[in-house]
Amino acid sequence: MIIQRIKSPAVFAILILICFSKPYSQKLEFDPNKIKAQAPKVFIDCRRCDRDFIRTEITFVNYVRDKFEADIHILITDERTGGGGRKYTLTFIGQNEFSGMEYTLVYVSYKTDTWDETRKGLVETLKRGLFPFLLRTPLEKYFSINFQKQLEPTAVEDKWNFWVFSLSIGGDMSGEKYRSSRSVDMNFSANRVTPELKIRMGISGNFDEKKFKYEDETIISTYKNINFSSLIVKSIGEHWSIGGWFGIYSSTYNNLKSFYTLAPAIEYNFFPYSISTRRQLRCLYRVGINFANYFEETIYYKTSEKLYNESLSIIMEVKEPWGNVSASLQGSHYFHDFEKNRLTFWSHLSFRIFKGLSIYLRGRYQRIRDQLYLPKGEVTLEEVLLRRRELETGYEYSLSVGVSYTFGSVFSNVVNPRFGGR
Numbered sequence: 001m002i003i004q005r006i007k008s009p010a011v012f013a014i015l016i017l018i019c020f021s022k023p024y025s026q027k028l029e030f031d032p033n034k035i036k037a038q039a040p041k042v043f044i045d046c047r048r049c050d051r052d053f054i055r056t057e058i059t060f061v062n063y064v065r066d067k068f069e070a071d072i073h074i075l076i077t078d079e080r081t082g083g084g085g086r087k088y089t090l091t092f093i094g095q096n097e098f099s100g101m102e103y104t105l106v107y108v109s110y111k112t113d114t115w116d117e118t119r120k121g122l123v124e125t126l127k128r129g130l131f132p133f134l135l136r137t138p139l140e141k142y143f144s145i146n147f148q149k150q151l152e153p154t155a156v157e158d159k160w161n162f163w164v165f166s167l168s169i170g171g172d173m174s175g176e177k178y179r180s181s182r183s184v185d186m187n188f189s190a191n192r193v194t195p196e197l198k199i200r201m202g203i204s205g206n207f208d209e210k211k212f213k214y215e216d217e218t219i220i221s222t223y224k225n226i227n228f229s230s231l232i233v234k235s236i237g238e239h240w241s242i243g244g245w246f247g248i249y250s251s252t253y254n255n256l257k258s259f260y261t262l263a264p265a266i267e268y269n270f271f272p273y274s275i276s277t278r279r280q281l282r283c284l285y286r287v288g289i290n291f292a293n294y295f296e297e298t299i300y301y302k303t304s305e306k307l308y309n310e311s312l313s314i315i316m317e318v319k320e321p322w323g324n325v326s327a328s329l330q331g332s333h334y335f336h337d338f339e340k341n342r343l344t345f346w347s348h349l350s351f352r353i354f355k356g357l358s359i360y361l362r363g364r365y366q367r368i369r370d371q372l373y374l375p376k377g378e379v380t381l382e383e384v385l386l387r388r389r390e391l392e393t394g395y396e397y398s399l400s401v402g403v404s405y406t407f408g409s410v411f412s413n414v415v416n417p418r419f420g421g422r
Contacts, residue, residue: 038138043070050119068355077277082193084111089277092129183208201230226250238272255375263288280317296375308335323351343367356406366396
């Protein structure tokens with residue numbers, strides 16, 4: 001017998017305890033309802049996010065639909081990169097018991113990434129940002145850490161030298177017995193963006209023709225537009241930039257057979273460019289020389305002319321947990337006649353007033369005194385109704401305002417895609 005061979009009473013006692021005790025398990029008791037009740041409440045504040053996908057992939061937190069109910073407010077802002085992708089800045093702001101905690105992470109998508117690859121990258125970044133908060137909750141004992149070996153830093157060898165090209169061509173046609181239309185659109189762009197230098201070039205064209213039959217009369221309306229634009233900007237520190245524009249423009253709507261412009265410019269940002277996804281306050285000054293050739297003689301008896309002008313713009317953008325606001329004010333004039341000027345104001349405001357209630361306001365106003373290109377002669381009714389020719393005006397404006405209020409359950413954990421999203 002095995003027991004007979006054990007001479008030490010202490011060892012024998014230990015074996016008895018092992019045989020009759022319950023097996024020890026490293027697994028912690030897991031009660032889903034209890035765990036979910038201990039999970040922090042999270043509010044996702046993002047415009048370009050797949051919230052359903054986030055809620056499906058990250059299930060260890062509670063999602064709420066109002067920032068005032070949240071323990072963690074995640075503000076996600078984004079801006080386009082030089083390669084055509086997007087740079088997402090994720091700011092994790094602690095509230096309630098996490099007050100004082102704030103982290104910022106960055107995720108960059110590429111132009112060649114699919115939407116699925118982009119949203120997966122955002123989810124992984126969200127998980128990393130949430131981890132410091134979860135360490136301060138009872139949920140921390142249910143997490144494990146995996147480390148993926150990273151490649152050593154190496155110099156990037158880009159055979160394209162950071163140039164990104166894009167080409168699109170499209171067209172459409174439609175019709176019926178008394179009406180037909182056809183149009184063709186073309187766009188090509190070449191961009192190279194690095195922290196020190198930004199170069200953007202693009203050419204676009206549009207042709208549109210509409211035919212209408214009324215009794216024995218056929219009305220044909222055409223519109224042509226070709227535009228080439230280029231921009232080069234050199235970075236000078238965290239606040240200054242210098243560069244300029246060059247462009248060629250032709251439009252039947254604006255009576256411009258050809259319009260050449262060359263405009264050097266300088267810009268100052270009161271905030272460092274490194275925080276541009278959260279706030280900007282920029283002053284941009286440009287002075288330009290323009291050469292204009294018109295299809296028809298203008299109301300000032302010109303078929304071509306050389307023009308000098310200048311403009312000053314002030315642009316503000318702020319994105320905060322309480323909402324976001326953007327506004328710009330631009331003034332410009334021609335040097336040969338200061339009364340030939342234009343003033344443009346544009347603004348957008350989205351503001352959360354309190355739990356569940358938010359408002360938005362968008363507006364744009366232009367005071368116009370610089371329509372030098374308007375042709376002489378009468379404008380036909382067809383041109384007015386079809387907007388094929390620009391008319392003399394002293395102003396333009398647009399305004400939209402809205403308010404929304406949401407009430408009921410604050411939680412938004414459940415995802416049900418049946419029958420679509422709406």
